[in-house]
Amino acid sequence: MRRRLFCPQGLVVLLLGSFALIEWVPEKTEGPAIDVCGPEAEDAAAAAIDPRLAGLWQRFETLHEGDPVRFYFFHPDGFGIYRYGKVGLTNTHSFDYAGSQGVLDLRFRKSGRGHAAGYRFESDGAHEWLVLAGDPREAGPEVRYFRVGAPGAECAEGLVPGLDGGGVEALAGASQHGPRTGALGGRLWGDEQRHATGGMSFSIYQLQPQAIDGRGVGWHHRGDYDEWTTESLGFRQQGERLALHFPLRHESLATTITLTPGADQVRVLTLAEDPRDFWRPHDYRDMGPGFTDCAESLR
Numbered sequence: 001m002r003r004r005l006f007c008p009q010g011l012v013v014l015l016l017g018s019f020a021l022i023e024w025v026p027e028k029t030e031g032p033a034i035d036v037c038g039p040e041a042e043d044a045a046a047a048a049i050d051p052r053l054a055g056l057w058q059r060f061e062t063l064h065e066g067d068p069v070r071f072y073f074f075h076p077d078g079f080g081i082y083r084y085g086k087v088g089l090t091n092t093h094s095f096d097y098a099g100s101q102g103v104l105d106l107r108f109r110k111s112g113r114g115h116a117a118g119y120r121f122e123s124d125g126a127h128e129w130l131v132l133a134g135d136p137r138e139a140g141p142e143v144r145y146f147r148v149g150a151p152g153a154e155c156a157e158g159l160v161p162g163l164d165g166g167g168v169e170a171l172a173g174a175s176q177h178g179p180r181t182g183a184l185g186g187r188l189w190g191d192e193q194r195h196a197t198g199g200m201s202f203s204i205y206q207l208q209p210q211a212i213d214g215r216g217v218g219w220h221h222r223g224d225y226d227e228w229t230t231e232s233l234g235f236r237q238q239g240e241r242l243a244l245h246f247p248l249r250h251e252s253l254a255t256t257i258t259l260t261p262g263a264d265q266v267r268v269l270t271l272a273e274d275p276r277d278f279w280r281p282h283d284y285r286d287m288g289p290g291f292t293d294c295a296e297s298l299r
Contacts, residue, residue, distance in 0.1 A: 048098040049078055052121060057130045057145035059138070062087050065232070065247055070138065072130075072145060074099075082108075082137055088232040088248040093137075094225075106136060110226035184237055184257075185210035185218075189269045189284035199224055203276060205269075206290055207235060214238055218290075220246075220276050244275060251275065 059070035067087045074080040074097060083092045095108045099119065107114045118133035127146035135143040190204040202225075207218040214237045221230050234245045243254040256272040267286040274282035 048100055049076065050099045050101075051076060053097075053099050053104070053119075053130070055150070056148040058148045059143065059145050070145075071148070083230075084137065085229075086248060090230050091227065092223075092230065093227050104132070108226075110224075183210060184235075184242070184259075184269065185216045186290050188287040188290055190287045191282065191284050202228070203282070203284070204287070205284060208290060210237065222276060242271070246275070253279075 053074045054076040055074065057072045057074075060068050062069060065086075065088045068085075069087055069090050070084050072080060072082050078098065079094065079096050081092050081094050083090050085091050093108055093110060095106050097107070098105045102118055102120060104117045104119045105114065106117070113136075115134075115136035117135055120131050122129040122131060122144075130145045130147070132138075132143050132145070133141060185207045186209040188204055188206050190202060192200055192202045194200045201223065202221070204221040205218060206221065208216050210216040216235050216237075218233050218235060219230050220233055221228055223229055231246060231248070234247070236243045237257075240257055241254060242257045243252070245252045253273065253275045255274070258270045258272075260268050260270070262268045262285065269284045269286070271277075271282050271284070273279045276282075
């Protein structure tokens with residue numbers, strides 16, 4: 001499968017936490033590779049990606065907490081995600097892809113497995129449909145997905161934790177000059193770990209802006225840079241106490257919190273009993289402003 005190489009000029013910077021996501025660089029592929037960055041490489045790579053694929057394609061209508069979630073997101077630069085689960089608790093697999101002339105090639109980054117599926121587009125007046133023959137993640141000879149929102153990469157913001165297109169410098173600046181008050185909402189609070197055996201993992205609390213009584217909603221993301229889970233939550237902050245509720249697991253917990261400046265003057269949030277680290281203390285750095293996206297209800 002030929003995939004588009006990521007040249008440094010003019011490409012979207014992928015962020016997970018406060019660092020560049022180097023794991024997103026495509027691994028070596030079979031067959032001849034385009035090893036230059038320039039107009040010839042761009043033209044050759046673009047020819048392998050049908051621009052009509054770009055965007056978010058959803059299998060089920062979702063309205064209530066617990067409704068089934070299945071969708072593909074294709075970024076026009078040749079990478080994407082497949083997300084499955086229920087509204088409120090999902091798992092996400094990232095992939096690289098190429099697609100043209102009715103054939104879609106997918107290679108999932110975690111497993112390295114490649115899959116080929118046929119594709120075509122249909123329209124019934126109400127929806128535009130992507131029909132996959134041989135969908136590697138769903139049973140049946142053909143599986144249909146309808147387009148959500150406008151075509152393109154706009155929905156990428158929020159689908160990947162920390163992906164804002166602003167670059168490392170923009171996010172680092174936001175985290176260092178963000179609000180110094182005790183409010184947690186409207187921020188990303190994250191912890192990343194580089195493993196001696198290779199790779200990295202993350203745990204991120206994404207908290208939306210709070211109401212006047214301290215209530216808010218958010219999500220917890222956990223995994224590595226090829227697969228991660230996303231779980232919705234509700235929270236309420238009262239001073240140095242934080243109550244968290246995870247609706248799909250019917251789990252509630254209140255914990256003491258502290259906010260302190262770190263060694264580099266970036267705020268550190270400490271949960272005395274972190275429910276997503278087996279109730280032990282856990283530190284999370286202020287990674288900058290939170291985000292919203294056009295598929296927020298699909299988390």
